[in-house]
Amino acid sequence: MKWFVIMGVLLLACGGFAWWFFSQPGPKQLDMANNVIPGDGNATLLVQDQIYDEELSLGLNIWAPKTAATEPLPVVVFIYGGGWRDGAKDQYAFTGRALANRGYIVVLPDYRLFPETRFPGFLEDSAKALAWVHNHIGGHGGDVDRIFLSGQSAGAYNAMMLALDRQWLGREGKSPDLIKGVAALAGPYDFYPFDSETTKQSFGDYHAPELTQPVNFVRPDAPPLWLSSGTDDTQVRPRNSKILREKIRSAGGEAEYVEYPDIDHLEIMMALAKPFRHKAPVLDDMVAFFERHH
Numbered sequence: 001m002k003w004f005v006i007m008g009v010l011l012l013a014c015g016g017f018a019w020w021f022f023s024q025p026g027p028k029q030l031d032m033a034n035n036v037i038p039g040d041g042n043a044t045l046l047v048q049d050q051i052y053d054e055e056l057s058l059g060l061n062i063w064a065p066k067t068a069a070t071e072p073l074p075v076v077v078f079i080y081g082g083g084w085r086d087g088a089k090d091q092y093a094f095t096g097r098a099l100a101n102r103g104y105i106v107v108l109p110d111y112r113l114f115p116e117t118r119f120p121g122f123l124e125d126s127a128k129a130l131a132w133v134h135n136h137i138g139g140h141g142g143d144v145d146r147i148f149l150s151g152q153s154a155g156a157y158n159a160m161m162l163a164l165d166r167q168w169l170g171r172e173g174k175s176p177d178l179i180k181g182v183a184a185l186a187g188p189y190d191f192y193p194f195d196s197e198t199t200k201q202s203f204g205d206y207h208a209p210e211l212t213q214p215v216n217f218v219r220p221d222a223p224p225l226w227l228s229s230g231t232d233d234t235q236v237r238p239r240n241s242k243i244l245r246e247k248i249r250s251a252g253g254e255a256e257y258v259e260y261p262d263i264d265h266l267e268i269m270m271a272l273a274k275p276f277r278h279k280a281p282v283l284d285d286m287v288a289f290f291e292r293h294h
Contacts, residue, residue, distance in 0.1 A: 026266070027080070027091035027269075028091040030094060030275075031092070031093050033275050034094040035094075041066070042067055042101045043065060043066065044064060044066045044100070045061060046063060047060075048061050049061070050062065052128055053129075056125070059110055060089060060110065063093075063099070063108070064100050064106070064140070065103055072146075073141055073142055073146075074105070074294060075107065075142040075143060076099050076150055077129070077148070077149050078092070078150045079111070079149070079159050080151070081153030082113070082153070082154055083153070083154055083202075084113055084122055084201075085114040085198065085201065089110045095272055098272050098273070099283075102283075107137070109125075109129035112125050115201070119203045120168070122158060123158060124171070127169050127172050130147075130172075130179075131169065146180055148183065148290055151187065152184075152268070153236060156187025157187050157189065157214065159182050162179070163179050163222060163223050164176070164217035165211075165214075176223065180224075180293050180294075181225070181290065182226065183226045183228075184241070185268050185269060185282065186233055186268050187227070188236045189213070189244045190240050192209050193209075215244055215247055222254075227244060227256065228241065228258045228268065228285070229257075229259055230280070231259055231263065232263060232264040233263070233264050238259060241257050256289075258285055260282070
């Protein structure tokens with residue numbers, strides 16, 4: 001009888017944990033799964049909840065290698081995705097660990113989401129975060145002359161708009177020239193007319209929709225771009241990255257495109273986490289891009 005009681009308690013505990021685990025947002029589940037697998041040991045959360053916008057109480061996290069550095073380290077500012085309506089910096093800690101373990105200072109900023117804001121609010125927030133990084137990351141071991149942008153999906157869109165349209169960083173007294181390169185995962189860059197619920201919510205009421213599209217801000221002096229997508233991505237079609245690459249190249253700029261077979265919209269992000277790195281060499285390819293542009 002005693003063993004039946006023990007087994008019952010264990011089953012209830014396991015069931016409770018499973019219910020709790022699967023009630024978490026997808027990226028948080030991925031982060032928790034990532035943490036139970038050994039690896040990325042040379043990474044630590046250096047700063048948590050650093051406020052970069054006092055008025056809006058927006059903050060950022062900073063990850064860094066545990067090993068002491070003898071010189072300032074290159075910096076990656078990673079902007080998470082989520083359709084401009086979901087996401088939080090703490091859910092993407094696996095990205096901070098992955099890149100910090102490779103020798104980078106990694107900054108994960110929060111930004112306002114729908115329905116709190118619409119275009120261009122999330123770009124204004126991302127620009128403020130990047131301006132804060134440029135002003136302060138030197139005090140945290142980062143090299144202000146080697147700042148890269150990265151992001152996935154909606155975050156890739158934010159990153160690309162900061163890199164291509166000079167006005168957003170210009171409003172913060174900065175220039176996109178401070179960005180040494182952009183590594184973008186499955187980003188939407190040419191999606192007008194707005195035909196999805198997500199884009200209608202975040203962009204549909206903007207008076208000049210052409211000003212929301214990254215492909216309309218192509219310029220030859222843009223930072224180098226590393227664009228990527230999966231062949232099975234039906235949420236943000238690979239054509240977005242292909243078109244942007246061709247337009248940048250036609251203008252005389254630098255852009256490359258990597259396409260991963262049998263990878264969908266979520267899997268390209270999952271490939272940054274330890275349990276799923278076998279799916280595609282996304283992390284290795286991103287780091288190789290950063291290394292080429294140090």
